[in-house]
Structures are given as structure tokens and as C-alpha cells.
Amino acid sequence: MAQKPSIPKGTRDFNPEQVTKRNYIFNTIRSAFETFGFQPIETPSFENSNTLMGKYGEEGDRLIFKILNSGDYLSKANNEAYDTKNSNKLTSSISEKALRYDLTVPFARYVVQHQNEIEFPFKRYQIQPVWRADRPQKGRFREFFQCDADVVGSKSLWQEVEFIQLYDKVFSALKLDGVTIKINNRKILSGIAEVIGASDKLIDFTVALDKLDKIGEEKVKEEMLGKGISEVGIEKLQPLFTLSGSFESQIDSLKSILSTSEEGQKGIEELAFINVAIKALGLLTASLQLDVTLARGLNYYTGAIFEVAAPEGVNMGSIGGGGRYDDLTGIFGMKDVSGVGISFGLDRIYLVLEELGLFPETVDKNVEVLFINFGEKEALFSLKAINNLRLQGINSELYPDAAKMKKQMNYANKRAIPYVVLVGEEEVTSNTYTLKNMISGEQQKVSLEALIDLVK
Numbered sequence: 001m002a003q004k005p006s007i008p009k010g011t012r013d014f015n016p017e018q019v020t021k022r023n024y025i026f027n028t029i030r031s032a033f034e035t036f037g038f039q040p041i042e043t044p045s046f047e048n049s050n051t052l053m054g055k056y057g058e059e060g061d062r063l064i065f066k067i068l069n070s071g072d073y074l075s076k077a078n079n080e081a082y083d084t085k086n087s088n089k090l091t092s093s094i095s096e097k098a099l100r101y102d103l104t105v106p107f108a109r110y111v112v113q114h115q116n117e118i119e120f121p122f123k124r125y126q127i128q129p130v131w132r133a134d135r136p137q138k139g140r141f142r143e144f145f146q147c148d149a150d151v152v153g154s155k156s157l158w159q160e161v162e163f164i165q166l167y168d169k170v171f172s173a174l175k176l177d178g179v180t181i182k183i184n185n186r187k188i189l190s191g192i193a194e195v196i197g198a199s200d201k202l203i204d205f206t207v208a209l210d211k212l213d214k215i216g217e218e219k220v221k222e223e224m225l226g227k228g229i230s231e232v233g234i235e236k237l238q239p240l241f242t243l244s245g246s247f248e249s250q251i252d253s254l255k256s257i258l259s260t261s262e263e264g265q266k267g268i269e270e271l272a273f274i275n276v277a278i279k280a281l282g283l284l285t286a287s288l289q290l291d292v293t294l295a296r297g298l299n300y301y302t303g304a305i306f307e308v309a310a311p312e313g314v315n316m317g318s319i320g321g322g323g324r325y326d327d328l329t330g331i332f333g334m335k336d337v338s339g340v341g342i343s344f345g346l347d348r349i350y351l352v353l354e355e356l357g358l359f360p361e362t363v364d365k366n367v368e369v370l371f372i373n374f375g376e377k378e379a380l381f382s383l384k385a386i387n388n389l390r391l392q393g394i395n396s397e398l399y400p401d402a403a404k405m406k407k408q409m410n411y412a413n414k415r416a417i418p419y420v421v422l423v424g425e426e427e428v429t430s431n432t433y434t435l436k437n438m439i440s441g442e443q444q445k446v447s448l449e450a451l452i453d454l455v456k
Helices: 016-035 057-062 079-084 087-094 104-113 158-173 186-195 199-209 217-226 231-236 247-257 262-281 346-355 376-391 405-414 425-430 448-455
Strands: 046-048 097-099 122-131 143-152 180-185 287-290 304-309 320-324 339-345 369-371 396-398 419-422 433-437 443-446
Touching: 016 122, 016 143, 016 158, 016 346, 046 104, 057 199, 104 122, 104 143, 104 339, 143 158, 143 346, 158 180, 158 262, 158 304, 158 320, 158 339, 180 186, 180 262, 186 199, 186 247, 186 262, 199 217, 217 231, 247 262, 247 287, 262 287, 262 304, 339 346, 369 376, 369 405, 376 396, 376 425, 376 448, 433 448, 443 448
Parallel strands: 180 287, 369 396, 369 419
Antiparallel strands: 046 097, 122 143, 143 339, 180 304, 304 320, 320 339, 419 433, 433 443
């Protein structure tokens, strides 16, 4: 007996209903992107390894899927690395390409490569799949879609303000109330590291701090100690672990904590500007919250950092995130181009909408009318009517085979098709149609015009 086929862990097949619901989210996000003036681009599913590696920190690099070189890849392998089982050196000699980890770094590469064709500031959106060699769990997959919007070529903080409004617009359109947009600033994290004497361990410090809500205060402190951050420095962090209250009160506390850090003070000023603007403009359904532990563990953020949390009571990780990356294009040789962007986690948003029952009933609009097939002559007559229904925007189809009536009716029931049309010899002769409502069971003989009116 042949072995049943399967798919890799962390990937999924999607049935028609799921694809339709996903498209509903895609279309909602795409519409909002275009309303805010973003233009679409697409980049390859895989990039040169040197484009991706070293851009996401040590943890991120480990999660990048590498692609083996074509042909006899071992013939060009680093022999010393092969003999000593040095996987890092060996990988670089047998793999020159990798699946993209996110859409931001490929976008930075795109900007540098096409800089002479781009009008700055450049606002782009991108909706494509990405891959991460992560451990699969609820809401975390190895293949998933990201929906990104970025602006490059402007340092204006009004962009951050607009991105908060964009998040709010999308989640309001999806009827997902109670979403929290968390914000922090990398300059504040740098200032804290400076104050505790750990500037040289900024990445280690932020990666550990970012885990506070997942592993708790004591585990975070243990991880920091393990990374070489002193106990004295960690003690100075204590006010951060209990920082709470309104956006304004947290800002006041940070001013005191970071009074000796010029970098930290800049971060506070930027956050205060954004908060004042959002309070003046207002949000539809989301709320803005300052979270000084938010770091996202990535190397490239230099200013604002965003993370979106699902409504309270929904057990789900972040459903969006992003931030400012003033020097990202610099790694590809293009200096002084500031950028800021956000991403929507399509798969997690889907799970949240499903859990809360927020997909509209009309989202999986199916075939509305099925014509029963009684034979060649009747089928041709039916297809002429189907053409008219389709021109009116009514989803219609003909059962392909002149099978038994019971089989065709069962097909309509299983696909939840609300109307069935029976066209026999009598209907062809009288140029009429017998319309059956599959919900009420009501059946009536009508003209084509009446059929269209009744279905509509």
C-alpha cells in the first residue's frame, strides 16, 4: 500500500472556505494600504544569502531557510569545514541562496537596487509569503504571509502617526475591536542600556527584555546575568519591570530614569510627539499603549517600535509589528535613507477573527444557482441562461454530467447552493425555468428575467 502523502510541519493546505476568508483579510488590508497612498511591489521568494544573513541578529539568522546550491553542491564544499563538522562555514560554501525571512530586508535591497527609478519618499506595500525555520505552535508557522507597508526617504514622525492610524483603520474595517497598538522607541532602550552600563550588550539586553511578558521578571534577569550584564545594572532596571499607568505618566517616569542619557531623552521626545498627535486625531477602535519592554529582538530598528496585541481574552501572540530603521539601506551601500514600516500577521489575524466569529456571513459567498443537467439539449439551453446570470454578477454553474437527479441535488446541498434550476424538455419548449429554493423547498416556474430578480 502506497504511503499517504503529507506536508512539512509548520505548513498548511487551505480549503476553498479558508482561502475565501484569507482573501477577505487580504482585500481589507490592501484597500487600506491604497487609501493611505501606498503602491504595490513584489520581490523574489528567495534572495542571495548575503542579502539576508546578519540582518536579524543571531536568533534570526538561525531561523533562515537555506537553499542548497544546484548540482553537485558538495564538490565545492569547504573541506576543512566538512571534516571538522563546522556547520556555519560549511553552509556558506554549499548554499548561496535562502528563502526570505521577512519582507523588510528584501524591500531595502529593492530600494538600493532601483534607487534611480524611485520617487522619494517612496511608499510601498507588499503582500507575499515568508519562511522561518521556527518551532511550529499555535499561531506560529514556518510558511506564512506578511502584509507590509513601508515609507523610505522621510524622517518625519508624521509617518509613525499615520501607521498607527493605518493599523486602526484595518482592524476597524475587520470589526476587530479592542486591539492594542503597543509602542516603544529603540533610543529609549539604548538609553536604558547606557544608564545600566550595558551599552556594549544592547542586543543581548533588548532580546532578554522583550521576553518579559513570556517568561517573567526572574527569568529575564537570569538571562541578562548569563549574557554578562552586572547585578548592579539589573537592579537599576527594577523601575522598568513595574512601570505602568497612562502613556503620559510613563513618559514622566522615563524622563527621571533617563535623565543622564541624551539618546534616551530623544526617544522620549519622539514618543511624546506621537502620543500628542494621536490624542488630537483620535482612533476608531484601537488603543495606543507605551510598553518600554517592547524590543522585538531585531537589529535594524533605530526609532519607534510597534507591536499589535489581539483583544483581551484571545490567547494569541502579536498580530502586527514594525518600526523605524534609519540605517537599514546603509547595509547595502545607500546611506542616510530613513525608513519606517509595519507588518500585519495575516495567519494570526485569521485565527483571531475565526475565534471571535467576526467573518461576515457573505465572505464565503458560494455558487448561488446550480442548473440541473438533463441532457445535451437542456444543458445548452441552461448555459445560455447561465451566461445572462453571470453578466448580472450572479455566481452560477451547470452540473457537468447528466447524472441521476438525486446525485445532482445532493451536490447542491453539500455545497450549500441556495437555488437550483430545473430545465427539462417542457421548460425548453416554453422558454421558462423551474426555480427551486433549497432552503424553503418552494418551487416555481419563471421567466429568465423573473429568475434573475428572484435570485438577486
